[in-house]
Amino acid sequence: MLAPRAGNRYIRPMATVKDHAHREHSGKNLVSAARDALVASGEQWTAMRGSVFEELARHDRPASAYDIADNLSAARGKRVAPNSVYRILDLFVSNNLAMRIESANAYLANTHPGCAHDCIFLVCDECGEATHVDDEAVSRRVRAIAGESAFRTRRPIIEVRGLCDSCAG
Ligand SMILES: [Zn+2]
Ligand SMILES: [Zn+2]
Ligand SMILES: [Zn+2]
Numbered sequence: 001m002l003a004p005r006a007g008n009r010y011i012r013p014m015a016t017v018k019d020h021a022h023r024e025h026s027g028k029n030l031v032s033a034a035r036d037a038l039v040a041s042g043e044q045w046t047a048m049r050g051s052v053f054e055e056l057a058r059h060d061r062p063a064s065a066y067d068i069a070d071n072l073s074a075a076r077g078k079r080v081a082p083n084s085v086y087r088i089l090d091l092f093v094s095n096n097l098a099m100r101i102e103s104a105n106a107y108l109a110n111t112h113p114g115c116a117h118d119c120i121f122l123v124c125d126e127c128g129e130a131t132h133v134d135d136e137a138v139s140r141r142v143r144a145i146a147g148e149s150a151f152r153t154r155r156p157i158i159e160v161r162g163l164c165d166s167c168a169g
Helices: 027-040 047-058 065-076 082-094 136-148
Strands: 098-101 106-109 120-124 130-134 158-162
Touching (some): 047 082, 065 106, 082 098
Antiparallel strands (some): 098 106, 120 130
């Protein structure tokens, strides 16, 4: 288990991925890696998209479209509609810039926008912390099981509910 990263203790990358040049980013590097990934997939990095991503990346815990819209409205001094934030978050999810935590109805910035993984989340019932882990053996197995049922997998969702280390303490 890796020690929590200073300033980003709720997103703990613990990649067990060794078959490719896996890169995790944080802070300003994360924003530019996200911008590069979005532009590479043929989408524009508009000012609004940039603000939504920066706001999302500032959140340690999963944030909802409403959380982000509220914060952006306060920062800009004019109302940002949750619906437009939601559409941008959706675009981020389909382009691997953000990950949706289904059981929390909220989003996290993806710390590895440059490479695709079926991310696994350990979600704390007490504090809402969502620890992000990648384990290719697990996600490959889930996809294989789905395939055995002739199911065409788009996105396996693996979320583990429980207590984080500090809440269990
Ligand atoms: Zn990777
Ligand atoms: Zn991941
Ligand atoms: Zn907790």
